[in-house]
Amino acid sequence: MLYCVHMDVRVPPDTDPALFDRLKTEEKAQSQALQRSGKWRHLWRVAGRYANISVFDVASHDELHAILSGLPLFPFMDITVTPLSQHPSAIHQE
Amino acid sequence: MLYCVHMDVRVPPDTDPALFDRLKTEEKAQSQALQRSGKWRHLWRVAGRYANISVFDVASHDELHAILSGLPLFPFMDITVTPLSQHPSAIHQE
Amino acid sequence: MLYCVHMDVRVPPDTDPALFDRLKTEEKAQSQALQRSGKWRHLWRVAGRYANISVFDVASHDELHAILSGLPLFPFMDITVTPLSQHPSAIHQE
Amino acid sequence: MLYCVHMDVRVPPDTDPALFDRLKTEEKAQSQALQRSGKWRHLWRVAGRYANISVFDVASHDELHAILSGLPLFPFMDITVTPLSQHPSAIHQE
Amino acid sequence: MLYCVHMDVRVPPDTDPALFDRLKTEEKAQSQALQRSGKWRHLWRVAGRYANISVFDVASHDELHAILSGLPLFPFMDITVTPLSQHPSAIHQE
Amino acid sequence: MLYCVHMDVRVPPDTDPALFDRLKTEEKAQSQALQRSGKWRHLWRVAGRYANISVFDVASHDELHAILSGLPLFPFMDITVTPLSQHPSAIHQE
Amino acid sequence: MLYCVHMDVRVPPDTDPALFDRLKTEEKAQSQALQRSGKWRHLWRVAGRYANISVFDVASHDELHAILSGLPLFPFMDITVTPLSQHPSAIHQE
Amino acid sequence: MLYCVHMDVRVPPDTDPALFDRLKTEEKAQSQALQRSGKWRHLWRVAGRYANISVFDVASHDELHAILSGLPLFPFMDITVTPLSQHPSAIHQE
Amino acid sequence: MLYCVHMDVRVPPDTDPALFDRLKTEEKAQSQALQRSGKWRHLWRVAGRYANISVFDVASHDELHAILSGLPLFPFMDITVTPLSQHPSAIHQE
Amino acid sequence: MLYCVHMDVRVPPDTDPALFDRLKTEEKAQSQALQRSGKWRHLWRVAGRYANISVFDVASHDELHAILSGLPLFPFMDITVTPLSQHPSAIHQE
Numbered sequence: 001m002l003y004c005v006h007m008d009v010r011v012p013p014d015t016d017p018a019l020f021d022r023l024k025t026e027e028k029a030q031s032q033a034l035q036r037s038g039k040w041r042h043l044w045r046v047a048g049r050y051a052n053i054s055v056f057d058v059a060s061h062d063e064l065h066a067i068l069s070g071l072p073l074f075p076f077m078d079i080t081v082t083p084l085s086q087h088p089s090a091i092h093q094e
Numbered sequence: 095m096l097y098c099v100h101m102d103v104r105v106p107p108d109t110d111p112a113l114f115d116r117l118k119t120e121e122k123a124q125s126q127a128l129q130r131s132g133k134w135r136h137l138w139r140v141a142g143r144y145a146n147i148s149v150f151d152v153a154s155h156d157e158l159h160a161i162l163s164g165l166p167l168f169p170f171m172d173i174t175v176t177p178l179s180q181h182p183s184a185i186h187q188e
Numbered sequence: 189m190l191y192c193v194h195m196d197v198r199v200p201p202d203t204d205p206a207l208f209d210r211l212k213t214e215e216k217a218q219s220q221a222l223q224r225s226g227k228w229r230h231l232w233r234v235a236g237r238y239a240n241i242s243v244f245d246v247a248s249h250d251e252l253h254a255i256l257s258g259l260p261l262f263p264f265m266d267i268t269v270t271p272l273s274q275h276p277s278a279i280h281q282e
Numbered sequence: 283m284l285y286c287v288h289m290d291v292r293v294p295p296d297t298d299p300a301l302f303d304r305l306k307t308e309e310k311a312q313s314q315a316l317q318r319s320g321k322w323r324h325l326w327r328v329a330g331r332y333a334n335i336s337v338f339d340v341a342s343h344d345e346l347h348a349i350l351s352g353l354p355l356f357p358f359m360d361i362t363v364t365p366l367s368q369h370p371s372a373i374h375q376e
Numbered sequence: 377m378l379y380c381v382h383m384d385v386r387v388p389p390d391t392d393p394a395l396f397d398r399l400k401t402e403e404k405a406q407s408q409a410l411q412r413s414g415k416w417r418h419l420w421r422v423a424g425r426y427a428n429i430s431v432f433d434v435a436s437h438d439e440l441h442a443i444l445s446g447l448p449l450f451p452f453m454d455i456t457v458t459p460l461s462q463h464p465s466a467i468h469q470e
Numbered sequence: 471m472l473y474c475v476h477m478d479v480r481v482p483p484d485t486d487p488a489l490f491d492r493l494k495t496e497e498k499a500q501s502q503a504l505q506r507s508g509k510w511r512h513l514w515r516v517a518g519r520y521a522n523i524s525v526f527d528v529a530s531h532d533e534l535h536a537i538l539s540g541l542p543l544f545p546f547m548d549i550t551v552t553p554l555s556q557h558p559s560a561i562h563q564e
Numbered sequence: 565m566l567y568c569v570h571m572d573v574r575v576p577p578d579t580d581p582a583l584f585d586r587l588k589t590e591e592k593a594q595s596q597a598l599q600r601s602g603k604w605r606h607l608w609r610v611a612g613r614y615a616n617i618s619v620f621d622v623a624s625h626d627e628l629h630a631i632l633s634g635l636p637l638f639p640f641m642d643i644t645v646t647p648l649s650q651h652p653s654a655i656h657q658e
Numbered sequence: 659m660l661y662c663v664h665m666d667v668r669v670p671p672d673t674d675p676a677l678f679d680r681l682k683t684e685e686k687a688q689s690q691a692l693q694r695s696g697k698w699r700h701l702w703r704v705a706g707r708y709a710n711i712s713v714f715d716v717a718s719h720d721e722l723h724a725i726l727s728g729l730p731l732f733p734f735m736d737i738t739v740t741p742l743s744q745h746p747s748a749i750h751q752e
Numbered sequence: 753m754l755y756c757v758h759m760d761v762r763v764p765p766d767t768d769p770a771l772f773d774r775l776k777t778e779e780k781a782q783s784q785a786l787q788r789s790g791k792w793r794h795l796w797r798v799a800g801r802y803a804n805i806s807v808f809d810v811a812s813h814d815e816l817h818a819i820l821s822g823l824p825l826f827p828f829m830d831i832t833v834t835p836l837s838q839h840p841s842a843i844h845q846e
Numbered sequence: 847m848l849y850c851v852h853m854d855v856r857v858p859p860d861t862d863p864a865l866f867d868r869l870k871t872e873e874k875a876q877s878q879a880l881q882r883s884g885k886w887r888h889l890w891r892v893a894g895r896y897a898n899i900s901v902f903d904v905a906s907h908d909e910l911h912a913i914l915s916g917l918p919l920f921p922f923m924d925i926t927v928t929p930l931s932q933h934p935s936a937i938h939q940e
Binding site for chain 6: 565566567624625626628629645646647648649650
């Protein structure tokens with residue numbers, strides 16, 4: 001099942017850069033593993049913002065929550081989830 | 095270049111159903127032609143709403159505007175456009 | 189899978205009362221059939237508003253969308269969908 | 283009487299993790315006691331967010347406020363309360 | 377139990393004045409009967425707006441909803457309900 | 471003259487508890503003196519929030535501002551003021 | 565006592581122009597009489613909008629409401645009222 | 659002096675197309691005359707919306723208001739005006 | 753030219769009181785000098801809030817920005833600027 | 847391709863002034879280099895706010911994001927991006 005997920009990253013200016021860099025490295029590894037598994041199907045940067053628009057393909061709300069709340073940058077993110085269904089005019093079954 | 099486009103369709107309850115059905119049929123044809131051309135790359139229904147989240151792949155802002163403003167249901171839509179760029183953690187180049 | 193659905197009904201004051209009464213009767217029948225099937229698990233009135241907060245238990249986003257968009261009052265509703273997952277402190281598995 | 287309560291937990295990134303873990307443990311114990319008593323009737327996680335949607339069944343606004351303001355995580359929560367009444371189409375009396 | 381209720385009246389400019397005057401007369405009668413019964417405890421006009429802030433004292437959410445949804449001007453109102461509890465610094469028990 | 475005042479108290483989680491307790495004690499004393507004087511006519515807790523809805527009866531905007539800005543918790547409050555006038559359907563002159 | 569009043573005029577495009585012109589003429593006369601009386605102390609156009617920002621000097625909330633709700637264009641206006649008090653740095657007593 | 663002006667055009671779906679086409683033709687002529695005069699310095703379409711972002715260079719707020727309120731489509735527009743001043747890092751004096 | 757300026761002062765509770773008092777003293781002096789010069793024409797306190805509504809009369813957007821950004825409390829302020837033009841019903845030319 | 851970019855700078859009052867001054871100097875240099883290259887085509891100060899409205903002319907969303915996220919003050923900015931297309935009434939091709 002597909003979910004559109006919008007993640008806005010908000011980093012207080014006084015965050016320790018070394019800590020944050022470490023979290024970003026871990027975030028990238030985790031994100032790429034999820035992309036390779038097919039669960040994190042699309043990942044786009046919102047131009048001009050520290051934010052992304054993603055599409056996840058997972059089996060349940062529980063799996064989605066486990067993935068998102070397990071992201072290293074989760075404490076810095078404001079996340080919006082939109083469940084997607086098949087559009088009657090879509091020519092592909094995604 | 096990619097754009098995330100959110101279209102919310104707002105139909106006043108007193109709209110003539112025959113007219114609206116005709117517009118929907120034209121919309122579907124136009125949407126499917128654009129999908130086949132590769133320009134309307136993704137089209138998802140927002141579950142529970144008369145709305146969609148789409149991704150377009152076009153050459154310029156002008157082309158995007160020409161496509162969206164030419165949709166038969168454009169006068170009924172509230173549209174938001176978000177330019178997407180390559181995410182540094184994405185494993186695919188979309 | 190569970191979804192919290194908030195439905196706000198907006199009826200233009202000039203709506204034909206006879207038509208609207210017929211739609212409400214159909215809505216009630218459809219809602220009660222869905223409640224009996226176990227898919228529309230909870231249905232509460234928001235006190236003081238023509239609105240409800242509901243919980244649906246369906247197999248997929250597609251099924252949810254089919255149900256909601258098929259409601260007779262759908263054209264008059266503003267709907268918000270929130271996917272619910274298991275809470276780690278919940279003592280029941282809902 | 284029933285209340286829908288939406289709790290959004292906002293933890294400043296520089297919160298002491300040990301303190302917060304202790305508060306979470308206390309919160310869980312208190313929440314489960316209230317669930318067992320029947321007063322905290324439903325508790326769902328909002329998928330993708332550090333938030334929950336709950337339904338409380340208590341005797342009065344005063345009792346609801348005493349419960350919510352007594353939660354260990356109350357200082358970190360943004361809470362919205364919606365009083366629920368019996369829906370004329372509901373087949374169960376909740 | 378007390379509820380603060382904010383009612384905003386929105387009258388489309390093309391509403392039939394005779395019909396609306398009749399509804400206003402009925403609304404006034406109903407409101408005054410409820411005030412005399414003690415259920416509609418306070419009724420204030422929001423200065424400069426076609427709106428009021430009221431306090432109701434009723435036995436349950438169901439009773440509140442029955443009263444508000446039965447008001448002749450209910451179809452023209454946007455209503456917000458806030459449950460009120462005893463304030464620890466209040467010197468009167470209201 | 472009457473004013474509806476909505477006060478939302480926002481306490482950063484790292485506020486010194488001893489300091490804040492002292493401010494709350496002073497706030498309570500000041501609030502109760504104003505209630506006894508008849509100027510702070512109603513004081514209700516918003517159920518589930520660290521917030522109150524109040525009605526003040528004072529001689530002027532200046533007096534209202536002096537009272538509110540002199541509250542010990544004023545620096546922690548987000549305040550909204552709504553001037554109230556006599557409602558044509560009110561049976562009491564408040 | 566002073567009030568800052570923001571009036572936004574919203575005219576549905578299908579409003580009868582002759583009727584509206586008559587209302588505007590009456591509005592102007594009424595506004596100018598109130599300005600001459602000193603009660604409508606300032607009247608400015610918000611550049612680029614069919615809106616004004618005004619300052620009223622009246623004896624009470626009731627008088628303000630009587631004036632505003634008696635304006636011929638009141639049914640077309642969205643009005644916000646802000647009570648103004650003496651600023652400690654102001655060199656004039658307004 | 660420069661002003662950034664954002665114009666959002668909102669056309670009710672039941673607007674008479676012939677009338678609206680005439681207004682659009684007049685709007686275009688008026689806009690182009692103002693561009694040639696140097697007063698309407700920039701005019702861009704917001705991609706995907708019936709909206710524009712413009713920059714005006716006029717002598718006063720009064721002149722700006724006269725221009726905007728004189729546009730044939732003014733009754734259909736929601737307009738926001740932002741006064742622009744010289745930026746200390748700008749290399750050109752605009 | 754006239755501008756309506758709304759200034760909302762937001763002081764983090766942990767601001768050093770001595771520093772802030774010094775800034776307020778400087779702000780007052782600067783504000784009063786500007787009032788005496790005729791540029792800061794009106795200054796009103798928003799009753800119940802640490803905020804003011806002001807009217808400035810200056811020669812250009814640049815002058816307005818220089819004044820506002822030079823205020824000692826500018827870093828603590830959220831400022832909104834509204835350009836004002838002559839209202840056709842105003843009996844005075846302000 | 848053109849983008850309207852709105853940048854709002856938010857500096858926590860406790861930011862180290864020396865660090866921030868250094869960032870501002872770097873920001874100015876970088877901004878002026880981009881202006882000279884023709885990519886940062888317009889840069890205006892929003893009067894009364896620590897904010898700017900800019901127009902960028904770059905080859906792609908990726909280039910825009912690289913520029914904006916590389917600005918020294920990026921961590922302090924809230925940025926909104928609006929893609930601009932050719933307006934049918936514009937007399938210049940920008």
